[in-house]
Structure formats: structure tokens, C-alpha cells
Amino acid sequence: MNIRVPETTASSIGRDSQPTRIGLIVPSSNTTMETELPELFRRQTEATGQLYTFHSARAGMKNVTREELDAMVGKAADCAKAVSDADVEVIAYACLVAVMAQGTGAHRHSEQIIAQAAENNGHPAGVVSSAGALVRTLTALKAKKVTMVTPYMRPLTQMVRDYIASEGFDVLDAVALEVPDNLAVGRLNPANLPEIARELENNGADAIILSACVQMPSLASIQRVEDELGLPVISAATATTFEILSKLGHTPAIKGAGRLLSGDVKPAL
The missing domain is CATH 3.40.50.12500 (Rossmann fold)
Known part of the structure; x- marks a missing residue:
């Protein structure tokens, strides 16, 4: 039996021809970021033609208590490693209060931990936290x-x-x-x-x-x-979307979600 290999193989398809992959780290009980963000990016696609896909890792958290928030933060690096296996271009750490509960300026440290975990896994990515x-x-x-x-x-x-x-x-x-x-x-x-x-x-x-x-x-x-x-x-969702698009170098063009995502606001330096 002959097995034919097509001239265009998976290895020859460039990343630019694929949808932009976005990684999410969410609490295990979260049901909103995986609905609101895809809807926002659907509107972005409608306006620009750029395609996006989402790839999630979940960290255990059922109740918004200090103990469970601290435990979730401790899992951030493992989640970042897992989601970076999908070779995502940006990772969004989507639990605002878990990060803020760690103290003043904690978003900077959390973003560094996630970026380092992805890089150590061989798939560096831009990092956004909802808190930051x-x-x-x-x-x-x-x-x-x-x-x-x-x-x-x-x-x-x-x-x-x-x-x-x-x-x-x-x-x-x-x-x-x-x-x-x-x-x-x-x-x-x-x-x-x-x-x-x-x-x-x-x-x-x-x-x-x-x-x-x-x-x-x-x-x-x-x-x-x-x-x-x-x-x-x-x-928290529109701010995270704004920063994801900024990390990707894509100008927001999202209707019906406020001035922030209309394309008129420039990212903070």
C-alpha cells in the first residue's frame, strides 16, 4: 500500500497562517472569562478578520477565600507550563483578586513567574494578568x-x-x-x-x-x-482583552464594549 505525503505538510505551514493562540489560566470554577473573552475577540475578528483561539489551564478554586486564593497562586507556574505546551502567543492570568491578595505590586511578580515558566518550557509568551x-x-x-x-x-x-x-x-x-x-x-x-x-x-x-x-x-x-x-x-475582562491585543500588536476594533476597546485608547507605556 502506497502512502502519499502531500506537498504542503503540517511542518511547512507557517504560524502566520494559523489563528492567534491565546492561553488562559483561570480558577477551576470560573465560567465567565471563557465566555466573555471569546465574545470580545469574535467582535475583533468581525472587524479585522484576524482569527483567535483560546486554550485554558485551570487551578482549583471554589470559594473566594484567602486560603483558596493563596493556593491558586501557588499553582500559577504549573498552569503556565501546561498552557504553554499549546505554543500560545500570550498567556492571560485571569484571577484578579488572587493576585491582589498577595500584596502591593503582586501582579508584577506573578507575571514574571508565568513568563519564566513558559520560557523554561521552551514556549516563551507574552504575559498579562487581570490584576495588572x-x-x-x-x-x-x-x-x-x-x-x-x-x-x-x-x-x-x-x-x-x-x-x-x-x-x-x-x-x-x-x-x-x-x-x-x-x-x-x-x-x-x-x-x-x-x-x-x-x-x-x-x-x-x-x-x-x-x-x-x-x-x-x-x-x-x-x-x-x-x-x-x-x-x-x-x-477585568475588557482590561485583560485590551492588554492581550496590545501584547499582540493588534489595534482594538471591538464594538459595544466601551471606549477602551474602540481603538481610541493607547496602551500605557
Whole structure:
């Protein structure tokens, strides 16, 4: 029996002809980043023709407690090694509060650990953390004073508030929805967010963080709140998307997700 080898083989197909591969490290109970990010990138594809695929590694975390958050952070390097096996171009570490719970400036250390793990595995990649993306995006928006909504219990919400403040921002007001179960956070209705946003003390604010959590759905309400209140509105998911595109050198062209992803905002240096 003859076996024919085609002239164009897998080894001869260049990486440029393939979709851009994006790696995600998410909590095991996360249900939102793997829905909101693909939807955002679908809109990017619709506008630009550039294709993207997502490849995830999961770290155990069911309840948003300090103990489980610390345990998840300890698994970051192993997750980065696993997801880098897919030869992804960017790895997004998608658990904002787990990183911020490690102390001031922790996103920088976490990003270094993940980048080193991928490089040591023979597949170097750009690295974004949702925690780092959030604060750097506020800089890109030239925002100094912000308000925010979180699903966390009040102590964790205060911790996130302090972390953002340590990066040079003034958090004028914060709402804590106090939902400790991470699956329950993913079931929160984003249609409730416009009313919650109206109740924030937004006078003097430069931007609104409508979801300071990668698990709390918000995409469906971001444009609505931005149009109604006249302030830039971001979320952990849109900030992460902005930085992934920046790492790839792709200009955002996403409709219906706020000014940040419209293409008008330049990445922070």
C-alpha cells in the first residue's frame, strides 16, 4: 500500500497562517472569562478578520477565600507550563483578586513567574494578568479617580480597593455584593449592573470599574452604563482583552464594549 505525503505538510505551514493562540489560566470554577473573552475577540475578528483561539489551564478554586486564593497562586507556574505546551502567543492570568491578595505590586511578580515558566518550557509568551491589566488600563485612560463594583465580601473588596490605591488611584466609592461562592458569582445577572452603577458616588470620577472580578459577568451592560453616565466603563475582562491585543500588536476594533476597546485608547507605556 502506497502512502502519499502531500506537498504542503503540517511542518511547512507557517504560524502566520494559523489563528492567534491565546492561553488562559483561570480558577477551576470560573465560567465567565471563557465566555466573555471569546465574545470580545469574535467582535475583533468581525472587524479585522484576524482569527483567535483560546486554550485554558485551570487551578482549583471554589470559594473566594484567602486560603483558596493563596493556593491558586501557588499553582500559577504549573498552569503556565501546561498552557504553554499549546505554543500560545500570550498567556492571560485571569484571577484578579488572587493576585491582589498577595500584596502591593503582586501582579508584577506573578507575571514574571508565568513568563519564566513558559520560557523554561521552551514556549516563551507574552504575559498579562487581570490584576495588572486593570491598573495599567486605568493609566491608559488617564483616570485618577474611579468607582467600582465587586462581588466579593467586604474585607476582600477593601483589599482590592487598597491595592488599586497603592498603584496611585483614588477609589471614590466601591460596592461589595458579598457573594463568596465563585459559581454563584458567575450566575449574577449583568442586567442589574446599570442600577448599581447609578448608585455609586460617581461625581468627580474619571472611570467606572463595573466588574473588578473576572468571574462577575458585565459585558452586556458596559456600553449601556458608559452611554448613560458619560464616563469610561471597564471591567477585568475588557482590561485583560485590551492588554492581550496590545501584547499582540493588534489595534482594538471591538464594538459595544466601551471606549477602551474602540481603538481610541493607547496602551500605557
